Amino acid sequence: MSGMHHMLVHFPLGFWALATLMILIGALLPGRMAELNRVALLPVLVLSLLAALVAIISGFLVWPLEASTASPLARNHILTALWSLGVFTMLTVLVWRAGRSAFVGASRWALLLLALIGISIFATTGTIGGHLVGATTQFSELLKLFGWDVYHTFFVPTWVIGVMVLIGIACAVLGLKGRRTAS
């Protein structure tokens, strides 16, 4: 399954990289090319999610779960892969819901920010995948320069977990409150 996973991960990575580029163009450039990117973005995002699901499932089959969860590198790979999936799921839902309006006003900056976060996380996922197969890159040195050595499991203290959850809840509440006020 290891070889199959290596093959399958190219698809979400390719789609996500393409989607990020399309969002950049759609958000920052005017004209027909930008319009084409806005229109074509949703299918790319949907395909990326389908490909990611397949890739992640195949990834879980490479090693026994107890081995994956016992390895710091594998733990980081799983976390960043699922967070990548999370960010691009957000993008897919938002673009699906808004269509081309996703690029109107301040929304495009939200899209752009999410895309940049997503590409950062999935680049990290790929880098860690390289480490897992013994092919390291300088990108992990960059991450180390900014404070995280990929050989250390990425986990946070309990209070930070609480703050993260509170941020999520607060955002949701504020968003829903704004929706009611607007209506």
Next chain:
Amino acid sequence: MARQDKGITPWLVLGLPVALGLAWVTQGTGVIQDDPERNIAIPDELTMPLQVQAAYNDSHIFFRYRWPAERPHILHDVLVYEDGDWVRKGSAVPGSNPDGLHEDRVAMMLDDGSVPDFARYGGYMAIGAGAAGLTDEAPEEVSKSMPGTRIDLTDWASRQAPETLEAQREAGYFLDLWHWRGHRSNPLNLSDDQWIGAERSGDAGRSPYTTNWDGDAGQPLWMLDPEEAGQAALRWEDIEAGRVDFDSPYFLAEDTAIDFDPDHDWQNGDVIPRRLVRQTEGSRGDITVQGEGRWNDGYWDVTLSRRLDTGNPLDDKILRDQGLYAAAFSVHRNATGGRWHSVSLPVSLGLGRDADLTATSFQGSTPEWADDWFDMTLFYPGQVNWPLLVSRAHAGAPDIAEGTPVHARHSERQLAIYGVEMEFNDAIIRQWGLTLLAGLITMLGVAIALLPVFRDTSTNRKGEAS
């Protein structure tokens, strides 16, 4: 009001980078901390350098070791007089001894190919289930051992039958262990000579030390000879102040010790070493220090020597010109004992032939060392044992089964980090899982927040970026 909310809502997306940024700056904290109750003490430095040279002549081989140490630890455990009682200090504890006691050590495991996995996995394969110092250590002291000496790898008590163990030893299924001790052998220019089979054992003969304690009388057996040493005991305040050095009477030896005199005018703070260093005999005395093992300017410099062929093939690995062997090294420093040492990955040792560490041939009785070292990085191994490495819980177990060497997959720094994380594996897995979940919850919350502003309003216009 509605317009104001609509203006703010898209920026709730910032909740995600804020949450992830907070995670980034706090990652890795909150779990890893010393816990002596669980035999956990994480060293400040996870890696350290060790330099080695090797040379041989017609009869002997010499290994020269050099490693940094903030200060030398040449005392091991001691007996301190306190209000009529002799109290032991310097016992092994998780991590560094708080009194700065416990001797420095350098050790080398050696194999001639009879233990093929050793050349690939080094000392990892000598750490079995229940080894002393692990959090799940066995109720009795379990030392290093070879995996083939156990019927069930996960059961430290499941030893093979004695005749099987003897046959394994005769077949060479053991590791030779050179074991230099800063207090318990070095004062007499000796090294301990041991081997690892079903356990870590001393070679046949007399060890370089014995214990200075009369359990029945509750007092030491020997004391310093005031006529030889100028004093009957060391002083605790001198030890605390680091004033005990190579010029001090820091050890008891057969020719410098006298029988303990309970009627001596002992004072609180008098200190007698708890070990007596003595001449070795038999196979156990094969290894000696060439010159003097000394600490100078922040470095230990120790040279050990042994006959190539000791004549004790059941205790030692016999070395030959043009032979190729495997070795792994360890260092105890900073007043540590037990598993709180730094270890090397295995290296090849060639006598007059290319290897990681090549012993050069020379004529004469002592080698003339050039400044040409084999540099190694030693690392803190944490709590990783052989049963774990070959189990389903290790992703590299199939690689081990195929014979892929450890250095093909892991660096020393990586192994040190993994070793530490393994000591907190359950807690880290829990915290990692919660972190993963918290990130996803944040994403969900931000997505919900953004839904009101991500509505299709493009019916009457072209969707140009505005």
